[in-house]
Amino acid sequence: xxxxxxxxxxxxxxxxxxxxxxxxxxxxxxxxxxxxxxxxxxxxxxxxxxxxxxxxxxxxxxxxxxxxxxxxxxxxxxxxxxxxxxxxxxxxxxxxxxxxxxxxxxxxxxxxxxxxxxxxxxxxxxxxxxxxxxxxxxxxxxxxxxxxxxxxxxxxxxxxxxxxxxxxxxxxxxxxxxx
Amino acid sequence: xxxxxxxxxxxxxxxxxxxxxxxxxxxxxxxxxxxxxxxxxxxxxxxxxxxxxxxxxxxxxxxxxxxxxxxxxxxxxxxxxxxxxxxxxxxxxxxxxxxxxxxxxxxxxxxxxxxxxxxxxxxxxxxxxxxxxxxxxxxxxxxxxxxxxxxxxxxxxxxxxxxxxxxxxxxxxxxxxxxxxxxxxxxxxxxxxxxxxxxxxxxxxxxxxxxxxxxxxxxxxxxxxxxxxxxxxxxxxxxxxxxxxxxxxxxxxxxxxxxxxxxxxxxxxxxxxxxxxxxxxxxxxxxxxxxxxxxxxxxxxxxxxxxxxxxxxxxxxxxxxxxxxxxxxxxxxxxxxxxxxxxxxxxxxxxxxxxxxxxxxxxxxxxxxxxxxxxxxxxxxxxxxxxxxxx
Numbered sequence: 001x002x003x004x005x006x007x008x009x010x011x012x013x014x015x016x017x018x019x020x021x022x023x024x025x026x027x028x029x030x031x032x033x034x035x036x037x038x039x040x041x042x043x044x045x046x047x048x049x050x051x052x053x054x055x056x057x058x059x060x061x062x063x064x065x066x067x068x069x070x071x072x073x074x075x076x077x078x079x080x081x082x083x084x085x086x087x088x089x090x091x092x093x094x095x096x097x098x099x100x101x102x103x104x105x106x107x108x109x110x111x112x113x114x115x116x117x118x119x120x121x122x123x124x125x126x127x128x129x130x131x132x133x134x135x136x137x138x139x140x141x142x143x144x145x146x147x148x149x150x151x152x153x154x155x156x157x158x159x160x161x162x163x164x165x166x167x168x169x170x171x172x173x174x175x176x177x178x179x
Numbered sequence: 180x181x182x183x184x185x186x187x188x189x190x191x192x193x194x195x196x197x198x199x200x201x202x203x204x205x206x207x208x209x210x211x212x213x214x215x216x217x218x219x220x221x222x223x224x225x226x227x228x229x230x231x232x233x234x235x236x237x238x239x240x241x242x243x244x245x246x247x248x249x250x251x252x253x254x255x256x257x258x259x260x261x262x263x264x265x266x267x268x269x270x271x272x273x274x275x276x277x278x279x280x281x282x283x284x285x286x287x288x289x290x291x292x293x294x295x296x297x298x299x300x301x302x303x304x305x306x307x308x309x310x311x312x313x314x315x316x317x318x319x320x321x322x323x324x325x326x327x328x329x330x331x332x333x334x335x336x337x338x339x340x341x342x343x344x345x346x347x348x349x350x351x352x353x354x355x356x357x358x359x360x361x362x363x364x365x366x367x368x369x370x371x372x373x374x375x376x377x378x379x380x381x382x383x384x385x386x387x388x389x390x391x392x393x394x395x396x397x398x399x400x401x402x403x404x405x406x407x408x409x410x411x412x413x414x415x416x417x418x419x420x421x422x423x424x425x426x427x428x429x430x431x432x433x434x435x436x437x438x439x440x441x442x443x444x445x446x447x448x449x450x451x452x453x454x455x456x457x458x459x460x461x462x463x464x465x466x467x468x469x470x471x472x473x474x475x476x477x478x479x480x481x482x483x484x485x486x487x488x489x490x491x492x493x494x495x496x497x498x499x500x501x502x503x504x505x506x507x508x509x510x511x512x513x514x515x516x517x518x519x520x521x522x523x524x525x526x527x528x529x530x531x532x533x534x535x536x537x538x539x540x541x542x543x544x545x546x547x548x549x550x551x552x553x554x555x556x557x558x559x560x561x562x563x564x565x566x567x568x569x570x
Contacts, residue, residue, distance in 0.1 A: 026501045027264050056394050058504075062519050062528035074517065076504055076532070080405065083412050087504065108394035111540045119228075134221040134569060143229055144528075150233055 006030045008051055008086055015045055021091070031087040036073075039090040040100045043075060046086060047105060053077035053086055059102070059112035061092075061120045065146040070094030071122055075102070092122060101127040119144035186214055193222050197300045197555040200565030202539075204554065211551050216543040223569040231529040235495030236262050236336060239529065244330040246531055247567040249292055252278075252285040252321075253509035255334040258529075260415060261505035261516035262336045265498040268470050274338035274463045275417040280351070280454045281324065281333070282416075282507070283447040287358070288317040289510035290440050290447075294365065297437075297559040301378055306365065313361055316354045323347055336496070337465030348455050355448050362444060370441075379434035383545040383557035386431055393541040396534050397512025398439045399561050403431035409508035416507075420457075421450045433560035440562075470496055495524040504532075511535050511562055535567035 005013070009023045012032050019038035024031055034042045046053040058076040069091040077086045092099055101124035102109040113124040114133040121142035124130055132139065141148055192203040201222035207215040227246060231239045243258045244251040256278055263270060270278075291310040298306030318328040323344055325331035333340050369375045385395065390403040400407055408425045410418040426442035428435025464471045472491055473484035500522040506515035512534030519528040538561045545557045 027267065027503050029502070029504055054391050057513060058515060058517065058530070058532040060517060060530040062530070076515070076517070080407055080412075085504070106394070107392040108537060108540060111536065134224040136221070143226060150229060
C-alpha cells in the first residue's frame with residue numbers, strides 16, 4: 001500500500017480488510033481494487049453516510065488479455081457532497097467471468113452491466129435482465145474482447161469486391177492457460 | 180370475477196421523427212396512459228471504442244468527433260484532456276481559453292438544435308428555422324477556426340491545431356451582441372405561451388432521487404434541482420477563472436429543463452465574452468516535442484525536429500502505463516473518457532462515458548403513468564443524441 005491514501009480509501013481498507021487487494025492513486029485518480037465477492041459491499045459502504053458517493057457515473061470493463069485474471073470491471077463513483085471521485089475496480093478471471101450485480105445498490109447500473117455483458121461477456125449475478133443491449137440479439141461473441149478480431153464484414157451489395165486482406169489487425173494468439 | 184386488465188403494446192420508432200434518431204421504445208398502454216416503457220437501443224452502434232484501440236492517440240481525435248456529433252468540441256476536449264492527464268502535459272493558457280470559447284459557442288449551437296427540434300415536435304415549426312438561422316452563425320465561426328462546420332478535428336493533444344484567425348474575435352462578438360435579443364424573442368414566444376406551458380409543466384417529472392440513482396447529469400439533473408456541473412465541481416481548462424451561474428429547476432419537469440437550457444445559453448455567452456476580453460497571448464500548443472508536432476519552420480533547420488516529426492507521424496506518442504478518467508460538461512451532461520494505456524502507441528481501452536446513455540435510462544421513470552403524447556416531450560426534454568447513446 002502506498003503512503004498517501006485519501007480518507008475514503010483508508011476507510012475501505014479498514015472496513016474490508018483482506019478484501020482490498022490494492023489502493024493507489026495515479027494522476028490524482030484515487031483507485032481501490034476490491035475482491036469481487038466484496039465489490040457490491042464496497043459500493044454500498046461508500047454510497048451511504050458519511051461518504052455519499054451516490055452517483056454511479058460509469059461502470060465499464062477492460063480486457064487484460066493474455067494476463068490473468070483477465071478482466072477488470074471498473075466503477076466510477078462521484079460524491080456531490082465531497083466533490084470527489086472514486087474508482088473501484090475488481091478483477092475477474094477469464095475462465096469464470098462473473099461479478100455480483102450492483103443493480104440493488106445503484107439502479108443506473110442496469111444498462112451499464114448489460115453493456116459490459118454484451119461487449120465483454122462478463123456475467124452479472126443477480127441482474128434482473130441480462131440481455132444484449134448494443135449488439136443484435138443473435139450476435140455471436142463479445143466484440144470488445146481483445147481476441148475478437150476487428151474485421152470487415154462481408155456485405156452483399158451488387159458489385160462489391162471485398163478488400164484483401166480483410167483483417168485490419170492480426171488476430172492475437174489463443175488464450176494462455178491459467179496459472 | 181376479476182376484470183382482465185387489457186393493455187396494448189406498441190412500438191415507437193426506430194423510424195419515428197420525434198425520437199431524434201434511431202431510438203425504439205416498446206410502450207405498454209392502458210388506454211392512453213403509459214403502463215411501461217422499454218427503450219431499445221443499439222441501432223446506431225458503430226463500435227467506435229473498438230476502433231480506437233487500433234489507432235494511435237492522435238488518429239482517434241477524428242473518431243471521437245462522431246460520437247456526440249452536435250457537440251464535437253466537447254468530445255474532442257474530453258478525449259484530449261484524458262490523454263493529456265495520462266501524459267502529464269500542461270496546456271498553454273491561450274489554448275485553454277480558445278478551447279473554452281469554442282466549447283461554449285458549441286453549447287449554444289447544441290442547445291439551439293434542442294430548442295428547434297423540441298419546437299418541431301410540438302408543432303412550432305417556425306422555431307426550428309429561427310434556431311437554425313442562429314446556429315448557422317456559430318457553424319460559420321467554427322468553419323472560420325477549423326475549416327469545418329461540424330466534426331472540426333481542431334483540438335490537439337497539448338493544445339489546438341492553429342491559432343484563431345484574426346477576424347474571429349470580431350465576428351464572434353458580432354454574433355454574441357445580437358444573440359440575447361434573439362433569445363428574448365424566443366422566450367417571448369414560448370415561456371408564457373399557454374400551449375407551450377401546458378405541454379411542459381408537470382410533464383416527464385424526474386425526482387431528485389431517481390435522477391441520482393440513474394446517474395443522470397447535465398441540464399436534466401439540474402432541472403431536478405441538483406446544481407452539479409463539472410465546470411464548477413471539477414474545474415478544467417481554466418473554467419475557474421470565469422464568472423457564470425449554474426441555473427437549476429425545482430420540480431424536475433420538462434418546463435424546468437427548458438428554463439435551465441435557456442438560461443445556460445445566456446451563461447455560455449457570458450463565458451465567451453469574458454474569454455474574448457481576457458484572451459492571453461502565447462503559444463497554442465505545448466512545446467513538448469514528444470507530444471506535439473514541431474512547427475513547420477523548424478523542420479528545415481533542425482534535424483531533431485525532423486526526427487520528432489517522423490516519430491510522431493509514423494508511430495504516435497507513447498503515454499506511460501496507467502489509467503485515467505477525465506470529464507467535461509457537455510451540453511448533455513458529464514462526458515467522460517476512461518483511457519487505459521499499456522505504454523504502447525495505442526490505447527488498450529478507451530471507454531466513452533456517454534451522458535445520453537444514462538439520461539435515456541431514466542426515461543421509463545419519467546414517462547410511467549403519463550400520457551402517450553407526453554413521451555414526445557419527455558424525449559425532447561432529455562435532449563439525447565443517439566450517436567452518444569450507442570457509440
